[in-house]
Amino acid sequence: MDAKQYILITGSSSGIGRETAIRLSSSYPLILNGREATRLEGTLRQCQNPERHVLWKCDLREVDQIEGSLRQILADKSAGVEGFVHCAGTLKILPLRSVERMDVRETMNVNFHSAVEVIRLLVRKKLNQNYLRGIVFISSIASLKGARGFSVYCASKGALDAFMRALAVELAPEVRVNSVLPGAIRTGMTENMLSDPDLSKRLESAYPLGMGHPGDIASAVEFLLSQSARWITGQQMVVDGGRTINVSA
Amino acid sequence: MSDASNPFSLQGRRVLVTGAASGIGLATSTLVSKLGGRLLAVDSNEEGLNRAIATFEGNHHETKCWDLRLVEQIPSWLRQAAAESGPFFGLVHAAGLSCIQPVRLLDPSCYRDVLLVNTEAALALVRGFQQKKAADPAGGSIVFLTSVMGLVGSAGAAAYGMSKGALVGLAKSLSVELAAKKIRVNCVAPGFVKTPMFDRLSGLWESEQRAQVEAAHPLGLGEPQDVANAVAFLLAETGRWITGSVMVVDGGYTAH
Numbered sequence: 001m002d003a004k005q006y007i008l009i010t011g012s013s014s015g016i017g018r019e020t021a022i023r024l025s026s027s028y029p030l031i032l033n034g035r036e037a038t039r040l041e042g043t044l045r046q047c048q049n050p051e052r053h054v055l056w057k058c059d060l061r062e063v064d065q066i067e068g069s070l071r072q073i074l075a076d077k078s079a080g081v082e083g084f085v086h087c088a089g090t091l092k093i094l095p096l097r098s099v100e101r102m103d104v105r106e107t108m109n110v111n112f113h114s115a116v117e118v119i120r121l122l123v124r125k126k127l128n129q130n131y132l133r134g135i136v137f138i139s140s141i142a143s144l145k146g147a148r149g150f151s152v153y154c155a156s157k158g159a160l161d162a163f164m165r166a167l168a169v170e171l172a173p174e175v176r177v178n179s180v181l182p183g184a185i186r187t188g189m190t191e192n193m194l195s196d197p198d199l200s201k202r203l204e205s206a207y208p209l210g211m212g213h214p215g216d217i218a219s220a221v222e223f224l225l226s227q228s229a230r231w232i233t234g235q236q237m238v239v240d241g242g243r244t245i246n247v248s249a
Numbered sequence: 250m251s252d253a254s255n256p257f258s259l260q261g262r263r264v265l266v267t268g269a270a271s272g273i274g275l276a277t278s279t280l281v282s283k284l285g286g287r288l289l290a291v292d293s294n295e296e297g298l299n300r301a302i303a304t305f306e307g308n309h310h311e312t313k314c315w316d317l318r319l320v321e322q323i324p325s326w327l328r329q330a331a332a333e334s335g336p337f338f339g340l341v342h343a344a345g346l347s348c349i350q351p352v353r354l355l356d357p358s359c360y361r362d363v364l365l366v367n368t369e370a371a372l373a374l375v376r377g378f379q380q381k382k383a384a385d386p387a388g389g390s391i392v393f394l395t396s397v398m399g400l401v402g403s404a405g406a407a408a409y410g411m412s413k414g415a416l417v418g419l420a421k422s423l424s425v426e427l428a429a430k431k432i433r434v435n436c437v438a439p440g441f442v443k444t445p446m447f448d449r450l451s452g453l454w455e456s457e458q459r460a461q462v463e464a465a466h467p468l469g470l471g472e473p474q475d476v477a478n479a480v481a482f483l484l485a486e487t488g489r490w491i492t493g494s495v496m497v498v499d500g501g502y503t504a505h
Contacts, residue, residue, distance in 0.1 A: 172467030208428030231475035234504020245493035
């Protein structure tokens with residue numbers, strides 16, 4: 001018996017993950033991952049067809065616990081996963097001399113290792129047959145450019161994109177794998193950073209098109225998962241209002 | 250499909266597409282028409298344009314037969330076209346000539362037209378487009394068709410690569426300069442797509458070479474539709490925060 005096909009979205013409690021879930025909810029059944037039940041329910045309430053979606057509470061910082069938890073939810077719901085969107089991310093802006101082992105571990109676990117773990121499992125026939133068709137990583141322009149205080153975050157996004165390219169080559173032609181690289185967008189994750197008026201002002205002037213919205217990223221994810229993008233794989237899709245190519249003062 | 254609340258909609262947007270009579274330009278024009286856009290389809294092949302326009306959805310489209318080698322005249326042609334039928338929101342430069350020659354054969358007379366049509370015409374089109382009365386006050390979206398050969402190299406592709414790589418540099422600086430006018434500028438870089446240009450090219454190959462080129466694409470060779478989809482994404486509201494980018498649509502050709 002064929003399992004019901006879902007798109008699994010990590011980090012769907014807030015920000016880009018939430019907006020992506022809301023956008024995809026009219027077209028696909030979703031598995032909404034997050035750390036907290038109440039915030040996940042908040043996302044679900046804003047989705048179309050709420051009865052079609054599943055909530056999967058799992059803290060991606062605990063990478064060793066992902067396998068058991070994922071196997072459980074897929075078995076409970078007789079679910080197959082045809083698409084995986086990794087929106088979960090953590091950002092700690094710290095000069096390297098202030099970075100503790102725990103900061104490195106947490107950032108790398110949520111941003112990178114958890115994605116590896118989930119995909120490692122989703123390509124196993126006994127767990128997910130041949131259902132997987134598309135993967136989209138929410139990476140960052142931090143994968144392309146450095147910034148003070150961002151060393152570990154940049155590393156985590158760079159790792160994600162290199163992994164993406166290798167996966168694209170290895171899993172072709174059945175599975176397409178791409179990354180979206182957002183510039184600075186107002187979400188819960190960037191709230192602190194953007195509350196600094198100086199930094200906020202500098203950011204606005206560095207961005208030819210100003211700051212972005214989560215919806216801009218959701219559009220790119222929706223496109224990459226769709227048949228319209230059937231010939232796109234192994235790519236970093238930059239959605240950044242022109243930030244990374246702008247060297248004007 | 251012309252629902253204005255659909256983020257991919259091009260309802261009410263006038264779009265100029267060069268190279269509209271065949272290949273990627275034709276697929277793009279057809280898709281723009283399906284999304285509710287109003288086309289000015291441009292090509293040097295008048296017969297091809299007449300065949301093309303008969304296939305577009307909707308009936309408020311126009312064609313113009315332009316020789317894009319005449320780059321000094323392009324800005325005034327565009328201004329005139331805007332005066333005739335309204336300002337432009339979208340500009341897609343899909344017209345192009347190929348040039349596959351080893352460097353020892355690349356004297357200027359060989360690649361002059363290639364540079365004019367592929368590269369200089371793009372700048373001339375933008376000069377026309379950004380003039381006050383030619384551009385839609387709501388802003389605009391410009392897409393250049395570059396190529397994977399503008400990003401990676403292959404023996405014999407120097408002239409073509411030069412013409413396409415230049416578009417990337419052009420788009421990046423234009424994107425910064427035109428941002429204040431809310432005009433976005435991006436490139437789409439296709440891999441090897443099954444078009445008449447590709448047929449002419451691969452017709453010169455041994456069957457083994459064609460198989461090799463195909464095998465170099467993890468997802469096989471592309472269709473014009475694949476590229477048109479990416480262009481439309483950039484033209485519509487879905488691309489509202491994307492500028493200065495190179496969107497590679499190549500079946501994984503450059504990923505390995």
